[in-house]
Amino acid sequence: MLKQSYKSIEIIVVDDNGDRGMYRKATEKIMGRYEKDRRIRYICHPKNLNGSAARNTGIGHSNGKYLTFLDNDDFMLSDRIANAVKTLEEVKADAYFCDVLLMAQGRYAKVHGFCGSELVWKDLLFSASCMGTGSNLFLRRSAIDETGSFDTSFKRNQDVEYMLRFLLNHKSIWRPDLDLVKGESATSNEQSYESYAQTKAHFDVTFASLISSLDEEEEKKRLVCRETELLSVAIRSCNERAVQCALKRLADLGRPVGMAQKAMIGLKCKRRHAPLMIEKLMRLLRHYSVRRRLSASDRISVSELASLAVTPEC
DSSP: OTTOSOOOOOEEEEEOSOTTSHHHHHHHHHHGGGTTOTTEEEEEOSSOOOHHHHHHHHHHTOOOSEEEOOOTTEEEOTTHHHHHHHHHHHSSOSEEEEEEEEEETTEEEEEEOOSSSOOOHHHHHHOTTTTSSGGGOEEEHHHHHHHOOOOTTOSSSHHHHHHHHHHHHSOEEEEEEEEEEEOOOSSOOOOOHHHHHHHHHHHHHHTHHHHHTSOHHHHHHHHHHHHHHHHHHHHHTTOHHHHHHHHHHHHHTTOOHHHHHHHHTTOOOOGGGHHHHHHHHHHHHHHTTOOOSSOTTOOOOHHHHHTTOSSOOO
């Protein structure tokens, strides 16, 4: 952040760790190096309140014309802010998105882009990962004031929930500038299948009126993407029953092959369960007529399997 080519910035670090935890102590030590830098403010939550609350805290303490967010495992390239400000000063849009370089297994994996020039609210119903990362939000403050706060009832997908409301009334622009890198967190933040399924159910209830406005083909596309995301989480959680249910739902939607393949390569099984889980998954995939380039007898490590791709895309 301090190496940005655009110099007129303020940096607000919101520490959402527990008050006495090791991560709070580590963060305090790092922030101590910058206590005399007037551009930087360090704000601590008394306890872990989750990402939505942290974003709301940052917004509430900011003064800029534009706001962006940066998760602790992502980083910006030096022209990120300059390119975003220049674009939003030139065009009639309130949100700016750029291409994102994704990392997997400690190395650069692929570039996440977008096939159009404007992200619209329906795109977020069709894919929760279409923005690439929550750090890809670069927003005009006046539009944030009109949209309101992040919904703290969402413990996951809070950026998707917020931007769906934002894009209902505000335009966005996507430029193919490669200015963001989505890294891998050094801490464990992997959601359970049950938690993610609850988030999806909460999302469907919250936006029921918007979902009901989709035509038949759009609703099928939304459901395919939804089940693909659930399948991917079920695989990473080593939840065999959830994997089987998700594969069946995809088969019922007429899309078992391609969708299941894309979710399968996101596998990040816990090491102690990996050999058995991989064998069971292969049997399930064959049962639902999903052709894989790997067979149950292949000798392939979990890390190699996980590195075949990053997140599933619809």
